[in-house]
Structures are given as C-alpha cells and as structure tokens.
Amino acid sequence: MAVVGVGIDVVELERFDRAVERTPRFAEKVFTPSERELGRHSMAARWAAKEALAKALGAPAGLSWQDAEVVKDPSGQPRFVISGTVAQRAAALGISTLHVSLSHDAGIASAVVIAEAS
Template sequence: MAVASDSVGLGVDIVEIERMARIIKRSPAFTEKVYSAAERAYCDGHAHPEVHYATRFAAKEAVLKALGTGFSEGIGWLDVEVRRTSKGRPYVVLTGRAREVAREMGVREIPISLSYTHTDAVACAMAITDESVAAQKRRRDPMEELTRQFKEARSFLDELPANEGGRE
C-alpha cells in the first residue's frame, strides 16, 4: 500500500533510564526546563521517577520526529506534554509553536505508545494528517471492490438478450 510521504509521520525514540537518572541527579533544574508541572507531579509520584521521566522524554522526541521538525522552528520542550486519560492511556497535548506547526501540516491526531524495560524507555508517535484520513477513505476494501465488480458483471449478463433456440 502506498502512502504519500506528507500524509503520515512516524517517530520513535529510546532513552536509557540510568542516563536519565544521572542527568536528574546532576542537574535537578533539568526537569523544570523539560517537563510541565503535571508531568513532574506524575513522574515524582512513582517509586522510580527516572523511568517515567525517560519515557516522557522519549515521547517528546518521538512526537517531534513524527512532525518532522525535531526541536527546531521555535519548538521548545514544554510545547509537547504527555498526559494520561482517566483510564491511564497516554496522549499528547501540543502547545505553542508545536501546535502551530502541527496545524500548518494538517495534523489531526498524534497517537503515542510508551513502554519501558529495566534499562530503556521507548516511545512511538504517529502524526496523522487530514490528508491521510481522506486517502484512507478513498481507498477501497479489496473485498468490497470485488463484490462491486461481480455485481457489475452480473448486471451486464442479465441485460444480454436470451439465446433463442438453445444454440450458442
């Protein structure tokens, strides 16, 4: 299946949890520069906050890779925030320049997936644009297309005059 390169952006990032722990220990102000108050409260509310800081850091990077910008075009760390629904599903909120860039690109949704092991945190993000949704609607399901073609052929056969005399 071919998809236009401007229709969907994909970003993946991985962060070493121990490296994040060292950064936080060395420079406590790091968390205030990179994470919103809500993100800090969430991370600090866990027994191993470095795991959650690393996961959110990976998510911010993955989102900006999906947008194709990285931290350029005036986008800052706080322009990408990871939140959770009441059921715990993570989602992204864009503000500032990140939101402007996403709107300019026609991005309508950025689903994310977060995971971690005992050593690494990983995040995946997909920037889904209005164009990608429209392209999906234009594509036909192969079975629906086959059914349509069959009905069209059957209709054509039904319209042929009956053979008089039984000969072909």
C-alpha cells in the same frame, strides 16, 4: 487519514537519572509541573515521547518541550496535550491526530509517535 510523520526514541534509564541529577534545571526545562511529579521511569518515557514527537514533526528548530505534555486519558492511555510552538507546527503540517505509545522495561524507556492528517 494519512500518516504525516512517525517518530521513535529510546532512553537509557540510568543515563537519564544521571542527567537529571547532574542538571536539575533539565527537568524544569523539559517537563511540565505535573510531569515532574511522576517517577523517574515515567519521566524518561515522556522524554522519549517528546523526542519522538519532534521527529514525527520533522524535527524543526524552535519547539518548546513545555508545549507538549503527555497525559493519561480516562482509560489510562497516554496522549499528548499540545500548545504553542508544537501546536503551530502540527497545524502547519495539517496534523489532526497524534498517537503515542510508551514503554519502560529492562533499563530502557521508549516511545513511538504517529502523526496523522485527516
């Protein structure tokens, strides 16, 4: 496999909380219904993951945040379920595998995404 892109992003938790409180439609625009059910720290980590994913895909215009959902696999590891604009961009780049790592600690949520082509 070859690495096609790498993205990283960090989110200050207090700033994220203020943004969600100030702009309630932000969560509706960015997160899927199941992501919106999570706690704020988990949502912030998923926001970082979506930003990191966009960077790994070359940050093209027109990606829909709803087209990338962070879910947990049976072992508890996070993974992306992609569709629509995100799946189209990944296919155009020949990406077959997305790796994502999330963390939140000490007031910061962070994520790293690695995009690979086979």
